[in-house]
Amino acid sequence: MGRVFIPSDETFPDTADAVVIGGGIVGVATAFWLSRGGLDTVLVEMRDGLSTLTTPESIESFRAQFTEPALSELAQESIDVFDDFADVIGIPGYDIDMHYQGYLFVTEDADMVDEVKGAVEKHHELGVTDSEFLTGDQARKRFPYLSETVVAGTFRQKDGWLSTHEATQGFAKGCDAHFLVRTKVTDVLQDQEGVSGVETDRGTIATRTVVNAAGPFAGKVAEMVGLELPLEPVRRQKVFLSEQPRVPQDAPLTIDIVRDAYWRPETDGAYIAWVDPDEPVDEDPAEDPYTDPHFAAIVLDKLRHITPFWEEVAMNLKRSDVHPSAGYYVYTPDDQPLIGPVPEVPGFYLNCGYWAGVMLSPAAGRRVADLVTGAMKPEDNILRPTRYEEGIVLEGGSFLRGH
Numbered sequence: 363m364g365r366v367f368i369p370s371d372e373t374f375p376d377t378a379d380a381v382v383i384g385g386g387i388v389g390v391a392t393a394f395w396l397s398r399g400g401l402d403t404v405l406v407e408m409r410d411g412l413s414t415l416t417t418p419e420s421i422e423s424f425r426a427q428f429t430e431p432a433l434s435e436l437a438q439e440s441i442d443v444f445d446d447f448a449d450v451i452g453i454p455g456y457d458i459d460m461h462y463q464g465y466l467f468v469t470e471d472a473d474m475v476d477e478v479k480g481a482v483e484k485h486h487e488l489g490v491t492d493s494e495f496l497t498g499d500q501a502r503k504r505f506p507y508l509s510e511t512v513v514a515g516t517f518r519q520k521d522g523w524l525s526t527h528e529a530t531q532g533f534a535k536g537c538d539a540h541f542l543v544r545t546k547v548t549d550v551l552q553d554q555e556g557v558s559g560v561e562t563d564r565g566t567i568a569t570r571t572v573v574n575a576a577g578p579f580a581g582k583v584a585e586m587v588g589l590e591l592p593l594e595p596v597r598r599q600k601v602f603l604s605e606q607p608r609v610p611q612d613a614p615l616t617i618d619i620v621r622d623a624y625w626r627p628e629t630d631g632a633y634i635a636w637v638d639p640d641e642p643v644d645e646d647p648a649e650d651p652y653t654d655p656h657f658a659a660i661v662l663d664k665l666r667h668i669t670p671f672w673e674e675v676a677m678n679l680k681r682s683d684v685h686p687s688a689g690y691y692v693y694t695p696d697d698q699p700l701i702g703p704v705p706e707v708p709g710f711y712l713n714c715g716y717w718a719g720v721m722l723s724p725a726a727g728r729r730v731a732d733l734v735t736g737a738m739k740p741e742d743n744i745l746r747p748t749r750y751e752e753g754i755v756l757e758g759g760s761f762l763r764g765h
Contacts, residue, residue, distance in 0.1 A: 364534040366541040374564055378404040380571040381560045383547050383583055385412040388719045389575035390533045391727030397537035399731045408546035413530035416577050419689025423615055424721040425465045425521035426490045429481050430757050432744050434488040439725035451536025458528045464614030465521035470511040471620050478514045493518045509668050526720055550586040556708025573711045578647035578690035580714035587707045593715055594643040594693045597651045600635040601658045602685040608675050623664035636661045653686040691717035696756045701745040702733050712747050
């Protein structure tokens with residue numbers, strides 16, 4: 363079983379086969395698969411615990427509704443892991459609180475109907491054959507709280523959400539890696555052969571393999587080995603509204619693809635959020651990003667258009683019901699992650715650049731481990747960091763970006 367601890371002088375590991383930097387779900391899943399691959403693995407996290415910054419501030423969801431082939435492949439493989447999580451980690455009965463309540467994307471824009479139909483056709487082409495196209499009337503018949511203005515949507519019942527805390531802890535418990543918390547990486551060391559170690563504020567770990575899974579701080583970690591990565595960290599906020607009897611608790615995660623606002627039920631209340639297209643890139647991400655006091659009001663105003671009951675919720679909302687929080691998405695030029703080795707620095711691997719880290723983490727972590735152990739060749743990994751220099755253009759631009 364993996365060990366999560368604050369290292370002392372006596373317990374600090376001096377060597378490792380592989381060191382993972384970053385203790386969100388992406389990093390922990392990577393450490394899990396590296397350890398399962400037979401490598402003596404250490405993960406280093408600067409905060410007090412695993413999965414305490416961006417992972418829990420996501421909407422904690424998973425979906426197979428991707429139109430990008432590379433992301434669809436990772437998403438489908440990851441859902442398979444989530445579906446059989448207890449067996450995968452080898453802990454009978456382990457529960458990550460899977461909710462298969464679906465993902466519903468809707469639009470009021472008649473000009474988008476063909477695009478929405480095309481997305482479903484692409485899902486089917488990529489193997490997700492249970493994704494459905496819904497007309498406005500079909501959507502309202504199934505989800506009567508939708509507005510009369512909705513003209514089309516996509517839906518997949520087997521999409522949903524889970525407990526990211528339990529999933530992260532399960533990956534940690536299901537392997538033999540060591541997870542060092544309250545331990546900050548200060549440098550990645552190199553010699554004539556490539557990576558030679560990781561320097562932290564508690565000591566140095568000698569290693570020939572380092573995986574940069576540092577989320578919004580991945581760019582800073584890359585600078586330690588002289589790399590400039592095309593990463594753009596952007597703050598993303600969400601709000602938990604407690605005790606909201608007007609919110610249907612059997613609803614799917616519902617997204618307005620015109621306004622980029624969305625909601626889902628959660629423990630007798632709801633999560634609500636909005637992807638602000640004008641949110642600036644944060645060149646210096648904070649360990650505890652701030653929240654805007656008016657964010658909840660902005661989101662509620664957007665949500666009432668496709669689901670009018672939110673107007674009544676807003677009219678009766680108490681300050682004590684509103685619980686805002688914030689984390690980060692990290693974007694790349696094609697909105698798809700950077701996964702794999704960096705040729706300029708032998709032994710240095712990337713697993714970063716995510717706006718969909720939770721839902722892709724199991725498969726992405728396994729891919730990194732396969733690349734490290736040689737089970738996968740770098741050229742077989744389309745998400746390799748060198749793709750931009752190679753002139754590879756990945757399909758993107760989906761209206762589902764960011765949810």
